Amino acid sequence: MRLRLALLAALLAAAATAQAARAAEPSPALNQVIKDAQKEGRLDLSWLPSFFGADGVAELVKGMNATFGTNLAYSFTPDPGSVPRNLNKILVAAQAHQPSPSDVFIGTTNHVLIMEKRQAAIPVDWTALLPGRITDKMVEASNLAVRIYTTLPGGIIYNTKLAPERPQTLADLLKPEWKGKIATNPYAASFDNLASDDFWGPDKTLDFAQKFSKQIGGLIGCPDVERVASGEFIAFAMACSGREWVKLKREGAPLDMAVPKDYAAQRYYYLMIPKNASHPNAGKLFVAYALTSAGQKIIWNHDDYDLHTFPDSGMAQVMAGYEKEGVKFKELSVTWLEKQKDLRTLQERIIKILRGS
């Protein structure tokens, strides 16, 4: 009996090892990309330094080279400004038949749609690169874009020492005790999605924006939540990505974020390969590595984001925490956005309301 059990255990262990070996073995598609990337020899990346940070990018490239056996040289140019300006540079370079400033583009749903509409990205069979890891659900816009991490836009970041209470809903911010002490961003980020019929609809959102505008003390950029920590404002709403405050909290800042029960959304950042990328295969390899377990861990360690659908995801735990509070997240994907109408026009109206004109 013991011998049989030992034999069974040995067989199971051998099967598991073989499966692990198969899993570690690159897929044929990935093998081809590795070969082509190696021929390209380098990788040029440029985006906002808030994505992974320069050291995060360095770690990702180092991990990529180690995992796939490549020795690609790389450069990372932090491009301050905004994602749209970064995107615009890629589009203008493509129109002038010049190489893209970056071999990989990072952006959110709206930016993916712009790239798709302008045929500025190349389709990639992403699922074939990491079968089982990259699933069909992660790939959008006809294989142009693949999800890299999940964000929680629309949250209320508040100073835990100065705020009168932990806000539960956006409507809580209309109470008199918050008046003049709240900041919002100058771009009316998240208000566009709030105005969708899947959430509040245009009328309720515009009405809220009017009332909210009277409560606002000022405008600050999305990552500038340090000004909430310092007490200049006691809250910032609505957050653009929902994790901007975590690093500061770790360092002792009195910050927390509440996901309003009347607007809980999950959104994604995507990676794409511009059609005028100088090193498209190196770009694909970078994306593939960023989606491995090790790549996701690097991104989590640097940015406090990862893709919540992966089994070892940190974001999944974060979302589960909010869900315990009774929050129900709605997914805002590229497909969802394609079905929406006039959100940009509404957003422009809301920008005017919030700026006080």
Added chain:
Amino acid sequence: MVSATESTFRRLGGRRPYDAWPGVFVSIASATSVIILALLAVVIWLSLHKGAVGDSHEPFSLANYTEVFLDPFTYKVIANTFGFSFVALIVALAFGLPIAWLVERTDFPGKSAIFTLMAVGLLVPGFAAAMGWLFLMHPRIGLVNVWLMSVFGLGAPPFNISSIAGMGWVQGLNLAPLAFIMTAAVFRAMDPALEESAQMSGAGFCRTLTRVTLPIAWPGILAASIYIFTLGFAAFDVPAIIGWGSRLFTFATYLVIQLSPDESLPRYGSAAALSTCLVGFAGLFSWWYGRMQSRAHRYKVVTGKAYRPVLVKLGRRGKLAAWTLVGGYIFVAQIMPVLVLFWASVLPFFQLPSAAALHSISLGHYLNLQWHYLLTGLGNTVLLMVLTPTFALAVALCFSWVVLRSRVPGRAWFDFVAFLPHAVPNIVFGIGALLLALFFLQNFLPIYGTIWLMLLVFVVSRTSYATRMTNSGLIQIHRELEESGSLSGAGTGGILRMIILPLLRPTITYAWLWIALLTARELTLAVMITTRDSITLPVIVWGLWLSGGTGDAAAVASMMLVLMAPFVALYWAVARKRTVIAAP
């Protein structure tokens, strides 16, 4: 047409060899004008184009203009900007002008130190000063307000930095070194004989100052005023931190919202349409400046007759008052922001001084600096700091010579064109440069993606400032000196080398340093055209700050100060040795 000097020379039987210099000057000024006009043409093209940049199928229309100018908010923004720029100008002149006079026209001691401090102050990023003032004078959390309210039992905060006047105050303090440097050269070149004559005629100190000194320095003061006033339109960091924080928009912060929507492509068209109104204002200022220049002979104070700068002796009280002014300015405008910068760089997140804050001090931001990027950025910044002022001043000298010394038809237009880059916000100018480089220059001059494109655009954009400086310097040099040189057989090159350049040396010294410092802190243009090979330090600082890393940004900015301050000090030490600046 033959000049009086030329006819005298011919009468004396002189035969002049072929002089190529005038042709070179006109060619350089013309080529630069073509680049400036091409960049402006791109801006106008953008303003008539509704779609995204490069969408050639979009029809031309005035839609951007109607959108911008039918929006009442635009006028509110323009009114805010005028108010902000006006306050900034007054504050900058209130400090810069007397300090320049003290340093150049009196026996005030410690001049090299003052020059160094004024110049180094320019390297302090505006966001540090804005944050410092916010935490001092914010109506709710400002230390001074809180203290005054608790001590005197006030019901409302006595100061409000979150206002147009408050923003203007902070910006004015930041721009005072510009007023200082632009007017110091003028005071340096002044012949004190006129002041002495006034005093001999019984005029007191104040009367001499208002009736003689200031009118003589008027071209330099006016040039500085126009320049500082228009800088208010482009100023971004102070209005972004203080203004946005209280929903007060100025031209630059409004433009950024137009240009950088969160989700859609930048609206360069409406931003360009907005910029055209700036070109209009610039045209107006340029016309005014041109009128003043047409009466330039009134301000010619450097002549061939007994030019001898003599310093005014300050008494004990005078020195005390001077020290109060200079010390007060240096403390509030230079030391305080630097302290805020260092304070921010050692904290994990920005907080007011407290026991908890002191407990959290660390060198983490410095230890985590990405030295590879910093060194690349530093190398590029230093290269641009050296080359930009050198080329910009060479080009400016050509412009000034064409405008003030030649008889080229339509020469007044050259001056108008030279001022235009200052009128167009750098961010729009930057997209113009990007498009020009990508779609046009790349075919025969492939400099896109290199540091040379940045150099070209920096030189062109600094032409307006450089020409203001060389114009006001050249205005003060009487033609009789050049005529003497000419009579002695010198060509234009000889006159330039032996007469003009030595006399312009103070002006060129100040202008060179100022342009170098402006280049060191130039951001908006750099951001538009930066690439892997051309990244600069301000782009790195800005990128870190925008990403929410105030501490990281402050650490890099602090390193930038530490690295560059010795060079600025060395520069002034050399300048003093060569008696370019007044001896103490």
